[in-house]
Amino acid sequence: MLLLTADQQCEVLSRLDKAADAHTSVQIHKAGIEYTSLMISFLLHIKTAITVLLKLKESFGEEWFPITIGYQIVRPIFEIDVNAHYITKDPRNRALKYIRFGTVLNWNEMDTCRKYLTSNNKEWQESMRLVWENKWKKRESEIEKKYEGLKNDYQKPNKKGRISRWSGKSLQQMAIEVDHKEAYDVFYSELSSFTHADVRLADRFLKSKQQERFWSARANEYDYGNVFMHANTYFTCFLELFSKEFSCLSNEEIQKCWEI
Secondary structure, X not given: OXXXXXXXXXXXXXXXXXXXXXXXXXXXXXXXXXXXXXXXXXXXXXXXXXXXXXXXXXXXXXXOXXXXXXXXXXXXXXXXXXXXXXXXXXXXXXXXXHHHHHHHHHHHHHHHHHHHHHOOXXXXXXXXXXXXXXXXXXXXXXXXXXXXXXXXXXOOOOOOOOOOOOOOOOHHHHHHHOOOHHHHHHHHHHHHHHHHOOHHHHHOOEEEEOOXXXXXXXXXXXXXXXXXXXXXXXXXHHHHHHHHHHOOOOHHHHHHOOOO
16 A cells, blocks of 8 residues: 555546546456446446545545545445455356345335334334335235245345345455455444444544634545545455456556556
């Protein structure tokens, strides 16, 4: 990892984004259309996240850059990178399993709604009735049929009766299997603070002045650069994997983006 200033990290991210522009359309991978479309979807999601980060930089500048939003945008990039590396170890089967898990997620959400149709809280009961009528009622039979047909392909339900992980493993377990353990242990907990809203989220807005604490939305230089450093690191890792799978950029071309 290079020691770069915040502005240099932004420049690297912009270069990586431009380098990836030509590779959102590729030949179908030998593992199949599902794997191909999934990897392209991952790439497009990351590029969208990067576009938002760079737009926030342009709109707010360094001093007022919304750090908490930046960290929340970067966190899924790491999760995508880990999932992509894990899927690539068995691309045909794992891509299908990842994609089909959407049915499980739909069933979980539908079943929760169905459960609270008889909630003791009348307001929740009415809210769930509206959701049921408008979202799930017409699809119930279809979702139930699909769910019954594939639920045995996944890990047994947890204590709440839900299948909660497409791979049957936690993100940490997948990270270890794809040699991302250090990144998970060192960086991921910090990124998660801004998703789970622990005290470090609030701490980014608390400043000291003459022995007093006051609220401010001003970013500090470390956090501002850190957002882009995380984005650069995970995007580079994913882009190297994507390029290897689809014969796009060479590692040398990707690393040139870091030559500041």
